[in-house]
Amino acid sequence: MTTLTPQQQWQAAVLDYAKQVNRYVEQGLSQGWDGLKEPQQAPTEHLLPALLEALQTANETNADDASRANFRTDWPPAHLPLVPLLDEQAQSISALALLDDGSLLARVGSSYERGRLVHIHGNQWHDVIGIDFFGRCPARRYFAFARASGISVHDGWNGPQVAQFAWPTGLEGLPVDAGFAAFEHPPTPTALIPFPDGQRLLLVSSDGIFVLAKEATTRLLPRPADIREDLRRGTPTDDISLGLSMEHGAVSADGRWIAVGEQSSSHLVFGSDLLQVADVGPVGEYTHFALFNSRSDRLILNACHFYNGATLSVAVADLPGLQTDFYSEDQRTPIVQDGARVYAGVSRGDTFIVGDAYGYLRAFDDQGTERWQHFIGSTICAMDLSADGKTLAVSSYAGFVCLIDLEAGRPAWQIGTGEHHERQRWLFWKGQSKPLLW
Known part of the structure; x- marks a missing residue:
């Protein structure tokens, strides 16, 4: 009986599991899920030392693209076999940007x-x-x-500075005689989003969501009107929380609209004059994510409960004056994706691509028709799409940064329903002296 090498065992286990999962999903989508046997992967934990040694060796050589492609064939990327390592080594990559020259910026570490x-x-x-x-x-x-x-705001990655903003003091929008304390330290950004004119900036942080401009800094959340109402009702200043959880925000590509929210709010939309125009009730317990499409004519809004969630869609033309309750069945805010707790997303033509808490990319159109799904593994934390719409960058809490060529053909090890080819996977792990290219 021939004994397989660790490389051969790894290859066989990963390819077999991907085949099982893809068949399972295909049958479930076409025939229903009742009675289907869930996929099982062969044991692989004993192969991890050999994988890491091979990966380290491959990164120490100046291998050409053909050699790296051969390595990925021999040692196909996977997520499930790495789970025993992730508790100690994985970390978030909280922001990504694909530059026009094909290079990629990645902010390693949680926000x-x-x-x-x-x-x-x-x-x-x-x-x-x-x-x-x-x-x-x-x-x-x-x-x-x-x-x-x-x-600072710059015209391009290496371009000239066009604006400079001081950090918020924390007193913006608060009654001056109420006794609130200023920030001891600048807020830590969850997201920084310059407006398309480069002259304003949306700062999202757990200490508040602000719009920074040359003339003034404006607090959007917590809403100053809500704080004043609490004070009017006699709530002591020390009992009014200004902190946010699950804070998020989005600016439309034309700069006309701002969508913000946090765990305890509904979905709030403001116009370019920073006046609120819409209050949209979520279709989940906790408001979690917002994204405008690239045409600035549609907005998706996600709310979550544990690892699940639901996403509604609203036409930008319907935003002025829109007010709906939680779980509203208003025809202007239909559910377009049910199941995903969304952490990141991009817009591509009439398609939204979002990343969820289970490590899947899910693509659906404006009407909610599913286009495809693609598995990365672990919770997706950041995404970006190239200007030509052909390359997708994705990161996860597993410490992965993946570059995916869309519609380029699915390799045998890939779990998913779309024809997409991941050409690079970087591992940014705490236990490694440098990132490893897989």
């Missing part, structure tokens, strides 16, 4: 951590020093860079 900024170009990478956090405008032109001294 609340100090983290580091990495620039990936082909098979090479280097640290970017001096920038704590970054963001890009929805029209892809302007970049925001956060430093202890403030936030």
Whole structure:
């Protein structure tokens, strides 16, 4: 009897499991899920030392693209076999940006951590020093860079500075005689989103959501009107919480609309004048995510409960004056995706691509018709799409950064229903001295 090498065992286990899952999903979608036997992967934990040794060796050589492709054939990427390593080694990659030259910016570390900024170009990478956090405008032109001294906005990644903003004091929008304390430290950004004109910035943080501009800083959440109402009712200042959870925000590509929310709010939409125009009830317990499409004519809004969620859609033309309750059945806010707790997303033509808490990318059109699903593994935490719509960058809490060529053909190891080819997977793990390219 021939004994398989660790490489052969890994390859066989990963390919067989992907085949099982893809067949399982195909049958479930076409025939229903009752009676289907769930896929089972062969044991692989004993193969992890051999995989890591091979991966380390492959990264120590200046391999050409053909050699790297051969390595991925021999040792196909997978998520489930790596789970025993993730508790100690995995980390979030909280922001991504695909640049026009094909390179990629990745902010390694959760938004609340100090983290580091990495620039990936082909098979090479280097640290970017001096920038704590970054963001890009929805029209892809302007970049925001956060430093202890403030936030600067630049025309392009290496372009000239066009605006500079001080950090909020924390007193914006609050009654001056109410006794609220200013921030001891600048808020830690969850997201930085320059407006398409480069002259304003949406700052999302657990300390509040603000719009920064040359003339003033405006608090959007918590809403100043709600704070004043609490004070009017006699609530002591110390009992009024200004902190946010699950805070999120989005700016439309034309700069006319801002959508924000957090765990305890509904979905709130503001116009470019920063006046609220819509209050949309979520279709879940906790408001979680917002995204405008690239045409700025449609908005999706996600709410979650545990690892599940639901996403509704609303035409931008219907936003002015729109008010709906939680779980509303208003025809203007139909559910377009049911099941995903969404952490990140992009718009591509008439398709939204979102990443969920189970490690899946899910694509659906404006009307909610599913286009495809594609498995990465672990919770998806950031995404970006190239200007030509052909390359998708995705990161996860497993410490993965994946570059995916859309509609380029599905490899045998890929779990999913779409014909997409992941050409690179970087592992940014705490236990490694440098990222590993898989």
